[in-house]
Amino acid sequence: MASISLKNICKVYPNGFEAVKDFNLEVEDKEFIIFVGPSGCGKSTTLRMIAGLEDISSGELTIDGKVMNNIEPKDRDIAMVFQNYALYPHMTVYDNMAFGLKIRKMPKDEIDKRVQEAAKILDLDKLLDRKPKALSGGQRQRVAMGRAIVRNPKVFLMDEPLSNLDAKLRVQMRIEISKLHDRLGATIIYVTHDQTEAMTLGTRIVVMKDGVVQQIDSPQNLYNKPGNLFVAGFIGSPQMNFFPAKIEKEGDSVVAVVGPSRLNVPVAKAKALTDAGYVGKEVTLGIRPEDIHDSQMFIDASPNSVIESTIKVYELLGAEVFLYFDYADTQVTARVDPRTTAKMGDTVKFALDMEKAHFFDKDTEVTITN
Amino acid sequence: MNTNELLQKLNATTGISFSIPKEDMENPEVHAKLEELLSSANNGTDRDFYFQQFLLGQLTDEEVEGGRLRFHLEKNANRVLFLIAFKSPFDEMSLSVLSSLETGNDIIVEMDKHHIVVIRQYRSHQSEEDIYNAAASIVDALGTEAMQAVRVSYDKMSSEFRELSLSYKHAEVALHLGVTFKNGKRIHSYHDLGLEKLLYRISLDDAKEYLDENLPSFDFSSLDNEMRSTIKILFNNQLNIADTAKELYIHRNTLIYRLDKFQKLTGLDLRNFDDAIICKVAMILAEYTK
Numbered sequence: 001m002a003s004i005s006l007k008n009i010c011k012v013y014p015n016g017f018e019a020v021k022d023f024n025l026e027v028e029d030k031e032f033i034i035f036v037g038p039s040g041c042g043k044s045t046t047l048r049m050i051a052g053l054e055d056i057s058s059g060e061l062t063i064d065g066k067v068m069n070n071i072e073p074k075d076r077d078i079a080m081v082f083q084n085y086a087l088y089p090h091m092t093v094y095d096n097m098a099f100g101l102k103i104r105k106m107p108k109d110e111i112d113k114r115v116q117e118a119a120k121i122l123d124l125d126k127l128l129d130r131k132p133k134a135l136s137g138g139q140r141q142r143v144a145m146g147r148a149i150v151r152n153p154k155v156f157l158m159d160e161p162l163s164n165l166d167a168k169l170r171v172q173m174r175i176e177i178s179k180l181h182d183r184l185g186a187t188i189i190y191v192t193h194d195q196t197e198a199m200t201l202g203t204r205i206v207v208m209k210d211g212v213v214q215q216i217d218s219p220q221n222l223y224n225k226p227g228n229l230f231v232a233g234f235i236g237s238p239q240m241n242f243f244p245a246k247i248e249k250e251g252d253s254v255v256a257v258v259g260p261s262r263l264n265v266p267v268a269k270a271k272a273l274t275d276a277g278y279v280g281k282e283v284t285l286g287i288r289p290e291d292i293h294d295s296q297m298f299i300d301a302s303p304n305s306v307i308e309s310t311i312k313v314y315e316l317l318g319a320e321v322f323l324y325f326d327y328a329d330t331q332v333t334a335r336v337d338p339r340t341t342a343k344m345g346d347t348v349k350f351a352l353d354m355e356k357a358h359f360f361d362k363d364t365e366v367t368i369t370n
Numbered sequence: 371m372n373t374n375e376l377l378q379k380l381n382a383t384t385g386i387s388f389s390i391p392k393e394d395m396e397n398p399e400v401h402a403k404l405e406e407l408l409s410s411a412n413n414g415t416d417r418d419f420y421f422q423q424f425l426l427g428q429l430t431d432e433e434v435e436g437g438r439l440r441f442h443l444e445k446n447a448n449r450v451l452f453l454i455a456f457k458s459p460f461d462e463m464s465l466s467v468l469s470s471l472e473t474g475n476d477i478i479v480e481m482d483k484h485h486i487v488v489i490r491q492y493r494s495h496q497s498e499e500d501i502y503n504a505a506a507s508i509v510d511a512l513g514t515e516a517m518q519a520v521r522v523s524y525d526k527m528s529s530e531f532r533e534l535s536l537s538y539k540h541a542e543v544a545l546h547l548g549v550t551f552k553n554g555k556r557i558h559s560y561h562d563l564g565l566e567k568l569l570y571r572i573s574l575d576d577a578k579e580y581l582d583e584n585l586p587s588f589d590f591s592s593l594d595n596e597m598r599s600t601i602k603i604l605f606n607n608q609l610n611i612a613d614t615a616k617e618l619y620i621h622r623n624t625l626i627y628r629l630d631k632f633q634k635l636t637g638l639d640l641r642n643f644d645d646a647i648i649c650k651v652a653m654i655l656a657e658y659t660k
Contacts, residue, residue, distance in 0.1 A: 013553035015657055016591050017598075038617070040599060045554060053457075053519040073517035080514045086507035088470040099470065100515050103463045147514070210595035233619035242621045284621060330621070365624070 002064045002077075002154035002187050003029050004050065009059035011045050011211075019045045021211045023059070027189065032181050034202035035191045037234070042211035043191045044159055050189065051157050052076050063154060079153035083160040085144035087132040093119075094128040097146045111150075118149040121183060137169050138176075145180065158190045162197065174200055195235050199223070207231050229284060229365035232358055238289050238322065238333045240358070245285040247278045247359075255304075256285050256357075259328030264304035266355050272369035273359060283368065286358035292334035293351050294323070294342055302351040314344045323348070376404040417441055421479040425451075425487060425538040438531050448492040450501055450527050451534055452508060453541035457519040459483040464516040471511055487541075489534060496527055498559070505557045523548060523558040543567070551657050569654050577655040584648050588636050590656035600628050601640065601649065609646055 004027040011020040020042040027033050035043035048054040050061060052073030061068045068076055087096050094115055101111045119125040122142045132140060141161070148156055161177075162170045178201055181188055192198055198205050199219040207214040207222065207230075215227040226232035232240045245256040247265070254270035255262040263285075265273065273279065293299070299306055309332070313324035316338060323334045323342055334350060342348045359368040371379065373395050377388055388407075394400045420437040423429050429437070438445065456464065460483070468478055468488060475491035490504065505522040512518045525540035540560040548558030551566045560567075569577070593601075600618060604625075607613040615622040629640050638645040 015550070015553055015660055017553055018595060019554055021595070038619070040554070040602075048519070051513070052517070053513055073519075082510035082514055084503060084506035084510040085514070086471055086511050091470065103466045103515070210599050212595070229621075229624075230619055239619065244621070244623060329623075365620075 003027060004155060004187065004189070005060075005062045006046075006050070007060045007062075009046065009049060009061060010057045011042070011049060011054060012057040019211050020049070023213055025206060025213075025216065027187060030185050030187055032188045032190065032201060032203045034198040034205045035189065035208060036193065036195055036198040036205055037208035037214075039193060040210075041208040043193075043206075043208050045211075046208075047157050047159055047189060047191050050155075051078055051080055077154040079148035079151040079156055081144055081148050081156070081158045081161045083163045085141070085147075085161070087140055087143055089132055092129050092131060093124060093135070093143050093146075096132065096143050097124075097150050100147055101150055114150040114152065115146075118146045121149065121180070122146050137165055138172060141165060141169075141173055142176070145177075149180075149184070154187065156186050156188045158188065160192055161190075162192075163194075170197075177201060196237065199235070207234060209234075225367075225370045226358065227367055229286070229360045229367075232286050232360070232367070236288060238335065240286045240288050241292070241330065241332045242360075243285045243287075243328050243330050244282065244362075245359075246282050247273050247280065249279050254279065256283075256354075256359075258285060258307070261307050261328075262304075263307075263352060263354060263357075265357070269354070269357065269359065269369045276368055278359070278368060282362050284360040284362055284365070286360060287352050288356065289322070289333045289335035291353040291356040292332070292336075293353065294334065294336050294340055294348055298353075299349050299351045302353070305352045305354045306349055307352065308347060308349050310347045311342055311344050314342065371405075373401055373404065376401070376408060380404065380408050418479060421477065421487070422481060425479065425481070425535055427535050427539070431532070434532055434535070443531055444491075445531050446529060447531070448495055448527055448529060449531075449534060449537075450490050450492070450496065450504070450524055451537040451541055452488045452490065452505055453481075453523045453538065453545055454486045454488065454508060454512070455521045455523075455545055456484045456486070460486060460518065461516070464512055464518050467511050467515045468508070471508065487538065492527070498561075501527065502557060502559065505559075509556050521545060521548065521556045521558065523560065525560045551654065565650065566654055569651065570658060574659055577659050581652055581655055581659065585636055585638075585652050590653055591660075597628065597632060600625065601632070601653070604629075604640055605646065605650060609641060609643065611641070 006023050006025045009020060009023040010018065012018050023046055035046060037043050045054055049056050052068070052071065056069050063076065088099060091099065097115045097118060098111045101114065116125070119128055122145060124139070124142055124146060127135065127139060132143070135143065144161070162173050165173060174197060190201060202219060204216060205219055205222055206216045209230050215222060215231045222231060222235045226235060229242070233242070243258045245258045248255050248257055250262065254265040254273060256265055307327055309325040309327045311323050311325050315322040319338065321336050321338050321340055323336055325332050336342070358370050360366065361368055373390065377390065380388055390400060420441065424434055424437060465478070468486065477489040479487040479489070481487055488508065501524060505524055508522050509520055512520050523541040523544035525537035525544070528534055528537050544558040544560040544563060547563050547566050547570055548555060552558065603617050604614045607617060611622055611625060615625045618625065633639050636649070638649050640646050640649060
């Protein structure tokens with residue numbers, strides 16, 4: 001397997017549009033790296049530059065220390081799995097997996113050895129004689145993976161490989177891919193727009209927006225310590241709630257004024273805000289739905305961070321309830337215990353867990369304190 | 371033509387060396403079989419040539435119909451023409467992939483070193499989404515198996531054979547406009563081009579005049595990616611502020627701040643439909659006049 005280095009990689013199209021700007025990343029051997037971001041953020045373009053299917057406008061790409069910028073895709077020792085994988089309808093599973101090796105004129109014995117090995121890994125060994133139409137969606141997807149595995153490449157590049165599957169199968173295949181990574185010990189770069197997929201699969205995640213890397217970090221750090229407002233909003237579902245707030249001094253304490261409420265800011269966060277000169281200034285306060293509580297016990301324990309509003313929508317999801325309400329010109333989501341007594345139309349008190357609050361600069365949108 | 375001449379001709383046409391036992395050289399059955407083989411081989415070459423000429427619109431109606439009958443092609447069938455543009459000249463591997471993808475009725479025509487046409491025949495009507503997915507499969511299969519970067523363009527489904535020539539023209543236009551206006555995309559449908567298709571037909575002078583009149587001293591290339599994507603997503607969401615802010619993962623006040631900033635730069639308030647139209651047209655024309 002391989003290590004990959006991207007240094008100051010840029011992609012500029014002939015019309016001047018910069019699809020990827022100054023992308024820097026060191027991928028270690030056997031890492032599972034995820035590129036995630038909304039449509040058009042440059043994640044697929046970056047993957048295609050690594051594959052050699054897009055020219056690199058500037059910067060340097062190396063695989064195992066060898067500069068790859070001008071190396072043909074077929075000579076980069078990579079294998080790809082894309083979203084719209086098409087199996088060859090007239091070929092058996094065996095031939096579908098062997099096809100790429102056959103057209104590269106690989107000896108038959110070697111092809112057979114590789115196909116059998118890959119089939120075993122993917123649990124396809126009993127299906128090798130079947131045609132694609134006789135396979136389930138998940139089995140077809142595994143054949144598509146098998147076509148990449150038989151190449152025995154240094155790097156696997158996957159571009160939204162699960163997007164065309166239904167939700168249930170997607171979850172199942174996500175687990176399969178994770179197991180596959182462990183079994184193959186492979187270096188994988190995986191593109192997705194689905195942040196759940198990103199959080200569950202990646203050892204490290206690259207969050208992109210408008211061609212620019214926003215943050216590269218572990219799933220846990222992205223969730224708990226987002227580097228800016230975009231990452232905070234993108235990672236997590238339902239997304240983080242954002243309130244316009246003003247930071248003020250109140251005696252020895254610091255408060256965040258949100259609508260009619262004056263929310264007490266915990267000491268460490270208050271210090272960070274004060275030291276950075278935000279007292280008297282407007283900021284954005286972020287709080288995740290699970291950090292908004294409606295239990296009386298929590299409200300009693302946090303009298304200085306309570307807000308009140310009327311429930312607009314009540315959504316029971318089984319293990320949890322989502323409560324939707326408006327506060328300070330913001331639509332807010334709270335994720336609460338299903339035993340809640342709150343119902344649609346009720347006016348309810350909520351306590352914000354200010355220890356978990358995030359503060360962002362209003363203009364730069366960069367995190368002040370997490 | 372005697373048997374020897376036939377064998378030479380076959381070799382020249384197909385590149386295959388045929389050998390006949392001496393005792394069969396005068397056998398009329400063998401002679402007839404060789405003539406049949408040569409005719410089929412010539413037909414193969416003729417077929418490619420016929421399709422190239424037909425798609426390029428260089429045949430008369432009679433010639434189109436004559437070819438259709440000669441090559442046993444159905445007059446009325448559901449067909450979609452995909453034009454594949456290769457970044458590098460295509461190779462045998464690419465042709466193998468395309469041949470293997472076919473469902474039995476595909477016609478593959480090599481137009482030149484960088485372009486292949488695939489005419490796919492379907493049993494039933496296909497939705498826009500089905501056709502897009504078929505194009506995406508071609509792009510992804512050539513990328514993963516032949517490791518070739520391609521763009522694919524297509525027209526709507528045709529029901530009559532002679533319409534394929536127009537489909538090819540439309541696919542060519544879609545490819546050209548796709549490269550001009552939709553750089554990052556690899557699949558271009560003639561019917562998805564909308565305003566770009568219309569505005570591409572106006573003269574460069576008229577385009578420049580429009581830009582000068584509506585946005586004097588403003589250069590769209592000076593916009594950063596963030597503002598570009600904000601505008602694009604606002605248009606995609608029918609100017610709805612809440613939906614746009616949600617899709618951009620930003621607070622609505624942040625979006626309003628960005629729109630105010632754009633208004634200061636251009637005088638256009640994108641929350642207003644008329645201003646949004648001016649901006650949309652100007653953005654396309656700015657690309658076109660570049």
